[in-house]
Amino acid sequence: MDVLLKVLNDKIIKEEIIISGSKSESNRLLILQNLFPEVTIENLSDSDDSVHMQHALSTNNETVDIGHAGTAMRFLTSYFAVKEGREVVLTGSERMQNRPIEILVNALKDLGAEITYEDKIGYPPIRIKGRKITTSRVAINGNVSSQYISSLLLIAAKLKSGLEIELIGKITSVPYINMTLSLLNQLGIETSFQENSIKVLPKKSIEKQTVVVESDWSSASYFYSIIALAKIGSEIKLSAYKKDSLQGDSCLAEIYQHFGVETVFGDNFINLKKVKDTQKEVLEINLQNAPDIAQTIAVTCFAESIACNLTGLHTLKIKETDRLEALKEELTKLGATISVTNESLHLEVSSEIKENVAIKTYNDHRMAMAFAPLAFRTSIKILNAEVVSKSFQSFWKDMQQVGIQTQEIK
The missing domain is CATH 3.65.10.10 (Enolpyruvate transferase domain)
Structure with missing residues (x-):
């Protein structure tokens, strides 16, 4: 049209x-809701990106196609990496298949995730075999897209020992990192962000609560x-x-x-x-x-x-x-x-x-x-x-x- x-x-x-x-808040909360079912969300975004995210989280299909939704691609990469016993191929539109994902994939593999590329190295589609991750420390450049960092933070509390992320060099898009940490804090998950180190403590379950976006x-x-x-x-x-x-x-x-x-x-x-x-x-x-x-x-x-x-x-x-x-x-x-x-x-x-x-x-x-x-x-x-x-x-x-x-x- x-x-x-x-x-x-x-x-x-x-x-x-x-x-x-907010699409940014909604997509973070949708991941957290699936990790912590005690969460109820109000005023959820009606954006295509959030619709794609909800569909991806509810489908049992092996292939998960998120279209143009970049946030969904980044957040779901970490989410599926810790879904023990689940294997998916995460893909998207032609443009999405030319948007880099390697920095996040490398960080997850450093933690012990099992992820391979279906076509071009460094880009979707990617095959993810969910498994239990026990490593609790990882390093990533601070000047990359904050969505890579937030993706790791969203799964951190569900890891056995939590997670410490070392940010190398200058940090960009700090407000989006702080948004993720603030939402974790609202759910009762303890975090700290000092200089170039972010820590998230493990949390098995949380109190029942409603979050208004x-x-x-x-x-x-x-x-x-x-x-x-x-x-x-x-x-x-x-x-x-x-x-x-x-x-x-x-x-x-x-x-x-x-x-x-x-x-x-x-x-x-x-x-x-x-x-x-x-x-x-x-x-x-x-x-x-x-x-x-x-x-x-x-x-x-x-x-x-x-x-x-x-x-x-x-x-x-x-x-x-x-x-x-x-x-x-x-x-x-x-x-x-x-x-x-x-x-x-x-x-x-x-x-x-x-x-x-x-x-x-x-x-x-x-x-x-x-x-x-x-x-x-x-x-x-x-x-x-x-x-x-x-x-x-x-x-x-x-x-x-x-x-x-x-x-x-x-």
Whole structure:
């Protein structure tokens, strides 16, 4: 499905939106729930990724296909490695079969897991024979995807002696590691994170409890972008959010002050208000702890005709697509002057925004959603718009609610 986006009435926005639970929290909790059945989850994400995760955890099939769900691939690799007596082939889409898994597989094999590659060394599909793991120490580079580290942490309490992970070198995406540890702590599992060492103590069972998933801050980013481009006085109320969030992307509240957006925290919600014009100074920001919002910020800067230098983005090279190259390609089509490196993006001030440009999404949900708010500046086409279901089922309906007209095109 391809869609044409337009904003017909440039009016002050006053809307309320309910956003599904965080995909990041939901997928961690789904693994933990299967290891500790005493857990009940509320406000679970309705994303494709979480649906794939639930199916993978409930199926008895030997082949488990998780499609484009990168989080599921990483978390399930460790989960199946400790499922004694279970043998599975874990696979995914063509893109997933070209996303590296070797660092995690090597760490698990160091612990005693039995994992082999079905095709290309270092990449899915992988064959996993679940077994009892007794080794309790492992080392892994700290600058890799935090999902590798979280994958190990999620199974740690079920290992006979728990687990100690030594992180080698600089550590990136710390908020996502802390999210995993905080969820373990909520379940009564003892952990520590000091310097480059993380420890998780063993836990056979936990108290019965219900965990309510906070709504997804990555999903909130698109509404921050909309308010940044909207008229002063516009506001959108988003549920359900909290001030002391576990999610690294909650830094949006601070970042979008640059665009004149004020965040007011209420009881289980946030209110985004456009209170002044965007600052015209260059936006310089390191996003190593929140790389998933880079696309949204880059598009907002382009729409507001300001320059930005975004760094700390090396993990974007191995996402659903190479997000840095994809951003460069699509923003250039719109008239941007942009350059990227392996870990950064540099956007110059733009004098024009071209109309009716067709944006390729590269099977990447965040490409579709990051560019949608640009409809407040120009008519724009989004190709393969249905890709948003990976993380945000109601996205296009919510876009219509805030004033973006969506028309399917042939």
